[in-house]
Amino acid sequence: MALPHNRTWYTKKLVEKAKRCVKLRDNYICQRCNKEVSGSNCHASHVLNVGTHKNMELDPTNMKVLCSYCHLHWWHKDVLHATEWFKDKFPERYEYLMRMAKLKFKISTADLAELHDATKADGSDYGQAYYEIIKEIVNE
DSSP states (O other): OOOSSOHHHHHHHHHHHHHHHHHHHTTTBOTTTOOBOOGGGEEEEESSOTTTOGGGTTOGGGEEEEEHHHIIIIITTOHHHHHHHHHHHOHHHHHHHHHHHHOOOOOOHHHHHHHHHHSOTTSTTHHHHHHHHHHHHHTO
């Protein structure tokens, strides 16, 4: 059966849901400076970059909320110290990301479509649904 959309469409929509999920999880608080953020000042930033870790693009654990200043003038400008900060502040998340980064997996387009169709637009239920799909993929 043909899907109504292509992989790129589903990925784009799911990244939006994942970022909404992360903003809800982090209560719209910059995880570095602890300021409340909203609108264009609220960035859901990836920990492991998507260029190198494409399979981690949709993982909420691979994102954190930063204000635009911390994201652009600290996270991307001082990667070594930013990574150490993340490792110290979120040790369990860091360990999870290091384990997942070693795995070679790809979420099928059909699974992306299922994840999109099964989750709310506001991202409130995205994390649980994402981890259920990933659990199936990495345990196969």
